[in-house]
Amino acid sequence: MPDYSLAPGAIRPRRLRRTPALRRLVAEHRLSPAELIEPMFVKEGLEAPVELATMPGVSQHSLDSLVAAAQRAADAGVGGVMLFGIPAHRDATGSAADDPGGILNRAIAAVRDAVGERLVVMADLCLDEFTSHGHCGVLAADGGVDNDATLDRYVSMALAQARAGAQVLGLSGMMDGQVAAVRTGLDEAGLLDTVVMDYTAKYSSAFYGPFREAVDSQLTGDRRTYQQDPANGREALRELELDLAEGADIVMVKPGMPYLDVLAEVAAASPVPVWSYQISGEYAMIEFAARAGAIDRRAAILESLMGFKRAGADAVLTYWATEAAGWLRETA
Ligand code: PBG
Numbered sequence: 001m002p003d004y005s006l007a008p009g010a011i012r013p014r015r016l017r018r019t020p021a022l023r024r025l026v027a028e029h030r031l032s033p034a035e036l037i038e039p040m041f042v043k044e045g046l047e048a049p050v051e052l053a054t055m056p057g058v059s060q061h062s063l064d065s066l067v068a069a070a071q072r073a074a075d076a077g078v079g080g081v082m083l084f085g086i087p088a089h090r091d092a093t094g095s096a097a098d099d100p101g102g103i104l105n106r107a108i109a110a111v112r113d114a115v116g117e118r119l120v121v122m123a124d125l126c127l128d129e130f131t132s133h134g135h136c137g138v139l140a141a142d143g144g145v146d147n148d149a150t151l152d153r154y155v156s157m158a159l160a161q162a163r164a165g166a167q168v169l170g171l172s173g174m175m176d177g178q179v180a181a182v183r184t185g186l187d188e189a190g191l192l193d194t195v196v197m198d199y200t201a202k203y204s205s206a207f208y209g210p211f212r213e214a215v216d217s218q219l220t221g222d223r224r225t226y227q228q229d230p231a232n233g234r235e236a237l238r239e240l241e242l243d244l245a246e247g248a249d250i251v252m253v254k255p256g257m258p259y260l261d262v263l264a265e266v267a268a269a270s271p272v273p274v275w276s277y278q279i280s281g282e283y284a285m286i287e288f289a290a291r292a293g294a295i296d297r298r299a300a301i302l303e304s305l306m307g308f309k310r311a312g313a314d315a316v317l318t319y320w321a322t323e324a325a326g327w328l329r330e331t332a
Contacts, residue, residue: 207281267312
């Protein structure tokens with residue numbers, strides 16, 4: 001056999017990095033506006049948007065300013081919006097959540113009406129924004145979150161959101177059996193086309209900090225009895241199996257950047273689309289670091305989004321969706 005082995009230095013990976021055109025051609029992953037989803041907050045009773053101190057550039061919207069923001073997202077080519085509602089009044093069972101006249105359900109209808117042909121309208125399906133105690137479910141006599149009583153509330157919320165026009169429901173509460181309960185409830189009501197996106201692996205995270213300001217959270221304590229322990233990666237695969245068996249159409253890993261390993265494992269194992277959520281604390285870290293002059297804001301944002309793609313995300317929820325979509329269109 002002739003010796004085909006090359007001389008030292010003959011294999012030079014730098015060849016493919018030489019010019020912008022070469023780098024563009026050999027890029028393994030690309031970002032596009034259609035795979036970005038913008039979470040948005042709407043607060044009952046507001047007349048004008050209020051910017052969040054812990055998330056500069058993100059606001060609690062009035063109904064009108066929400067619709068305008070959704071229109072800007074659609075103009076930028078963003079794939080969807082995920083709506084969160086902050087009601088004027090909260091109670092123990094979160095009764096504003098499944099009230100057709102509740103702020104979130106009204107917002108869903110308004111956004112669907114304005115941009116429903118151009119992007120996908122999604123709603124957060126969880127009780128924490130609506131309960132007086134701030135937990136994601138209703139409480140049992142011992143003060144813990146009552147899993148099965150909460151499922152009944154989620155089904156009622158699902159029907160209200162789907163009837164208001166939500167095309168994708170984002171089940172973020174981490175109750176056991178939530179996908180099966182909501183799917184069955186939707187199907188029994190004839191809402192066969194409503195998509196169920198489940199927060200499959202949702203970790204109990206310190207990075208949710210600014211979100212608590214965004215939704216005026218009244219939570220005392222934490223969510224560790226229902227959200228996952230950051231120490232556990234393998235457990236995400238068990239949650240994935242359950243979600244698939246229960247009929248989830250799309251699954252999600254959240255938070256994002258500290259959990260890219262979990263995202264990669266779930267993406268490798270999942271036959272359905274896998275999304276991730278670059279959450280409020282991740283947003284705040286980059287914004288405040290950029291303001292301090294420590295990093296290049298635009299480059300850091302785009303690099304962070306590419307990280308999600310490389311790890312296997314099919315779409316990313318990010319508070320920069322509209323802005324990043326604009327940049328991507330400039331350079332496309
Ligand atoms: C629960 C929910 C939370 C977020 C989205 N849905 C908060 C939590 O679980 O504590 C956080 C999103 C973010 O931090 O950007 N409804």
